[in-house]
Amino acid sequence: LGPSDSRLVSDESLAFMRDYKPMTTGxxxxxxxxxxxxxxxxxxxFKLDNTTDWHYAYYEGHGGETYGFSSNQGFSTKAQxxxxxxxxxxxxxxxxxxxxxxxxxxxxxxxxxxDYGCGRVIINPVDTVVV
Numbered sequence: 001l002g003p004s005d006s007r008l009v010s011d012e013s014l015a016f017m018r019d020y021k022p023m024t025t026g027x028x029x030x031x032x033x034x035x036x037x038x039x040x041x042x043x044x045x046f047k048l049d050n051t052t053d054w055h056y057a058y059y060e061g062h063g064g065e066t067y068g069f070s071s072n073q074g075f076s077t078k079a080q081x082x083x084x085x086x087x088x089x090x091x092x093x094x095x096x097x098x099x100x101x102x103x104x105x106x107x108x109x110x111x112x113x114x115d116y117g118c119g120r121v122i123i124n125p126v127d128t129v130v131v
Contacts, residue, residue, distance in 0.1 A: 018060070038062060042074055044096075044103040047117030056107045056114055063095065070095045079106040 007014065020034035020041055027033075034041045045057035061074020071086040072095045083102060087094040100118035107114045 042072065042099075044099045045114075045116035046096075046100055046119065047115070053107065053112055053114050056103045056112070057116060059099075059103070063092070065090050065092055072096070072099045074099075076103065076106060079103075079110065081106055 009017070017037045017039045020036045020039075023029050023031075023033045023035050028035060039060050040062055042059050042061055042063065043057060044059060045054070048054055048057055055078035056076065059074035059076045061072065063072040064070070067090055069086060069088050070090055070092045071084065073082075073084040075082045083099075085095045085098045085102065087098065097118055100116050104114055104116055104118060
């Protein structure tokens, strides 16, 4: 997904992977996910408004979860940066908050200010996460 001189897949394969279409069933439909061949357009921001630079709010990649962990991996075209976030809980909120905060940090390292509403994570006694 990065610069063309360092890619591991051909331009043709990458074009196929980036042939994004709205998911039509399950959680992908509910979350309005655009999916290609192994890649998704992911939204790192919890909020967007007209004054917010949306370029850092989205990345190409894929997430996953199973018993005991969740993860987000991706590439930010705007930041020209790749990342992988793995948390040792199957509650996806933690990796989502980490991805949001990371995108804010990437913007700040480039002299830009964005507010994506990452908030703080509060855990109540029954392990419900509030952002």
